Amino acid sequence: MKVLITGKNGQLGWELVNRASTDDVDVYAFASDELDITDSLSVQEKFSAVQPDVVINTAAYTAVDRAESDSENAFLVNEQGAINLAQACKKFNARLLHVSTDFVFDGTKHSPYLTTDTPNPLGVYGASKLAGERGIQNVLPEAVIVRTAWVYSSHGNNFVKTMLRLMQEKPQLGVVSDQIGTPTYAAGLADWLWQISSNSRVQGLYHWTDAGVASWYDFAVAIQELALEKGMLEKEIPVRPIYAAQYPTPAKRPAFSVIDKTGAENDSGLQTTHWRKQLSNMLDKLANV
Template sequence: MTVLVTGANGQLGRSVCERLSAVDRAHVALDSRQLDIGDDAAVAAQIKTAQYSAIINCAAYTAVDRAESEPAAAYRVNRDGAGNLAAAAKQAGIPLLHVSTDYVFDGSKQGAYTPQDITRPLGVYGASKLAGEQAIAASGCRYLIVRTAWVFSEHGNNFVKTMLRLGAERDQLSVVADQFGSPTYAGDLAAVLVAAAEKMSESGCAELDNQIYHYGGTPSCSWHQLAQSLFAEAVASGLLARAPQLTPISTAEYPTAAARPANSVLDSGAVAEALGLPASNWQSVLAHCSARIIGAGQ
């Protein structure tokens, strides 16, 4: 049996495919040009072409600021696309594993968010992702939704890659210090999704079926603290000759089109326990990830 990976050319999609290859699991990897998940007929036809054992959906509209001026595009992928995959998964009798976001919350909570906390998105991106969760739940398919935050990896565009590039170019950087979250290595998240797909495709899985889990890295930190750790590791390992001077700034000093939650810290213990996997620790992979980014020329 074969796993279908959608959004396979993004940073998480590529990490999921790497993980599937590492565990010798057959898979079909399709990017947005090969499968537009917003096209219900195309999705239905694709699912009928093979006996897939599970779908891992890594496709998403993730341009948080642009979503404010392109709501229809965001909803077409994040809500309608998720619903199309869910309908096809139900028809085929296979589970759908879907990735959602910390942006479904407004960030006002003190402490880590649990899956049971009330959702209240601040912008179009978060609202469209929440609508996708709701479309999946209403479809009647077997599903697992994993919310994550602050994803970084060697692939795609992310905070770690941007900081390494800017750190090599500039002597000073200003980084937001009043937003806190759970930096998550895409390779660790991929391991969770693949392990869950294995369990769910074999049979019904009570602790995973039709659940929403959170999976984010530990320890929690601010963007400024993440940048500090990143540059310290890069200098210590010889990846950078020197670290730029970092100035902490407030969210108000770095205005964006879309509001960000001040608190994106996720309580991630349940999914790791259900799968028997260790929690993700971003500090332990930062040097390895940075070396791969710099080695690839960013």
Template sequence: MKVLLIGANGQLGHCFQDICPKSWTLLVTNSQKLDITDSLAVDNYVSIYRPDVIVNAAAFTAVDKAEDEYELAYQVNAIGPKNLAMVSQKYNAKLVHVSTDYVFDGTKNQPYVESDKTNPINVYGKTKRKGELAVLENAPSAMIIRTSWVFSEYGNNFVKTMLKLASEKSELSVVDDQIGNPTYAGDIAKVIIKLLERNADGGIYHYCGDKSTSWFLFTKEILDIALEQKLLVQAPNVFPINTQSFPTKAKRPLYSVMSMDKLKKYCLSGSNWREKLISCISKIKSI
């Protein structure tokens, strides 16, 4: 199987390359090699290489920055997926598109299912939802994987940010009223591979960490593990605060926990994020 990976330099892109089956032919691109917002460039690339599968791991993920850079976020998160969906149909390739829990407004008090109404409350979420709709409209057989709170040993993410701050500060204040599911990027890559191997139906799927938590409690786990692994000599004091005490340019959903029951059809379950956090921090330490 020939797979075209879009967004090879991101967290998911790196992890996908690490575990891609050796029997697959993997073509990797980044924004320098292929501008997915350019429909002619996308068509030309796919017409030449004719992949069986296109995995779109590219996105504009800077949530606060998106509030000031709507057009760029829209191009990458909505127009890019539309272009990929159109060429996937034209050249008979299966499209896998990665989306986010931030398509929801966070007002629900139980895990979101795939069919729940979306109502994004920030530019990032709105542009990602537009991307979902463009994919569904132009490539009905595509798979959309919504995930959340992604971390890994690659790129910039919450785990790395907290480790850096912990090495510099004696006190940290972290939001405790936003609830979600941390997810290791390598496990997202793994579930995409398994869904492709099992020839899963098109549509939207939720995949994330197995247990919900807050940013505050997630931070506590990060620091505890870092101490155990002697990545930190001493951890700072960490204090819980509410969202109102930590204003950001973009609003965040207070509750974005997602149900993964739909994946049970393919014998798949959520990522054991604490186990993967231990191995992730170990890899960060070795780097």
């Protein structure tokens, strides 16, 4: 099976490449400077050369705050880029697995968001990702679209690595406690994508994060606890809960973005792992890098 992966230098792209089963998969992974998904001609040429069976799109404009003042580029990548890939998949008869976000929701719900819930993005990033979802569905209804949230990895920049650095540098930290969601170790999402990659019966819209619920404050506290246990931090510092309103950002974020994974678990045969266990797994890997 020939699999084309976009965004190979991102957290998820990197995990996909590293967790591929080389026995039965030929991986063709490209960074954004090797495959510009916003360039339809470039996409068609790359597809013609590779002739992929499956395409996994992890390329995205993910700078949530910058998107508020750079909407043209956000939509160019997240909407037009996604459509370009869907059109190429249709032409070359390839399956498309596309990664989207919890930011398509407004966060006003108080129970996990279902795939059937109506999206209502609060900002440009979420709106551009939702436009990409709908663009794909119009071109390739059988494509797999998976929404995820709070992604981190031992590769790249993310909340976990930022917290570890700040916990070494600062005497104390304040972390937002009134935004609730679920962290997602990119390796777990990569495993889910590989699990469904060869199963053409899996189609449509899915949600996938790790199991459980946390605030960013809970997440930070767990990072410090586990890092101290593993000898990755020398001393404990106070971590205090703060309100999001105390630190306004250009983009408004959903206050609640826990998403329901039932369909993704049932159709893949994979069960989600609790976020704290996955955090421990990632820290073990990071300690050995």
